[in-house]
Amino acid sequence: MQNPDEDTEWNDILRAKGILPQKEVEVTEDDLTEMIDEAARKQMLKEQGKKDMEDMSLEELNEVEDDEDERVWLEYRAKRLAELKERQKKARFGSIKEISAEEYRSEVNDAGEGIWVILHLYKTDNLICRRLQGILQQLASKFPAVKFLQSVSTRCIPNYPDKNLPTIFVYHEGDLKKQYTGPHIFGGQSMTADGVEWALAQVGAVESDIEDPRDTLMARTLKDLRVTRTRVAGDSESDDDSDSD
Numbered sequence: 001m002q003n004p005d006e007d008t009e010w011n012d013i014l015r016a017k018g019i020l021p022q023k024e025v026e027v028t029e030d031d032l033t034e035m036i037d038e039a040a041r042k043q044m045l046k047e048q049g050k051k052d053m054e055d056m057s058l059e060e061l062n063e064v065e066d067d068e069d070e071r072v073w074l075e076y077r078a079k080r081l082a083e084l085k086e087r088q089k090k091a092r093f094g095s096i097k098e099i100s101a102e103e104y105r106s107e108v109n110d111a112g113e114g115i116w117v118i119l120h121l122y123k124t125d126n127l128i129c130r131r132l133q134g135i136l137q138q139l140a141s142k143f144p145a146v147k148f149l150q151s152v153s154t155r156c157i158p159n160y161p162d163k164n165l166p167t168i169f170v171y172h173e174g175d176l177k178k179q180y181t182g183p184h185i186f187g188g189q190s191m192t193a194d195g196v197e198w199a200l201a202q203v204g205a206v207e208s209d210i211e212d213p214r215d216t217l218m219a220r221t222l223k224d225l226r227v228t229r230t231r232v233a234g235d236s237e238s239d240d241d242s243d244s245d
Helices: 009-016 029-047 058-063 066-090 101-109 127-142 185-190 193-203 213-244
Strands: 096-098 116-122 147-152 167-172 175-181
Touching: 096 127, 101 116, 101 147, 101 167, 116 127, 127 147, 127 185, 127 193, 175 185, 175 193, 185 193, 193 213
Parallel strands: 096 147, 116 147
Antiparallel strands: 116 167, 167 175
């Protein structure tokens, strides 16, 4: 029996008629580069306010300055590929890694040039620790260039006091830049992903445009107070009207 996966004229006919399924096409590295080039070219044209050549009329095509456009395109292509390669090189992590005391030096102190490390000391029966773990997992996915680590506190540091949990150590190139300790860090039970991200951004561990969530909370609280006062004042006026009747 003939192999249906072979590239034969008969199999091509059967595929065309729907008798055999279409053969899967393997995407090569050259294909990916070509797709990146095409996306970059279209983005460049969009930024320059120009049309894609496929959308141009004959007159518009005749007006295109080939040499100049080619030079600009090659410069843009080189810049874009360099950015993508740099981003790919930095995106080395993306999740939280569990470490032991024996791995502390290699994973934290010797993390490497330019690497930020976020180390979370925790215990599984601590509710704040579990809440923070979930948030750190979100941030690890969002900032794959940052190394997120975690370790059971007493396994990493013998006799580490539970009152200091959760604990966050922030390292950069092996140097301790910041530490957060205790059940009230990042707002305790009220901690949010935005709040933790903002705090880490202040140290420089992540790049974020999130505004200080405390300002947002304060504005919301003041708004609620104004609404409450307005309602109380309205109720008082209603009571006065009732009394005068």
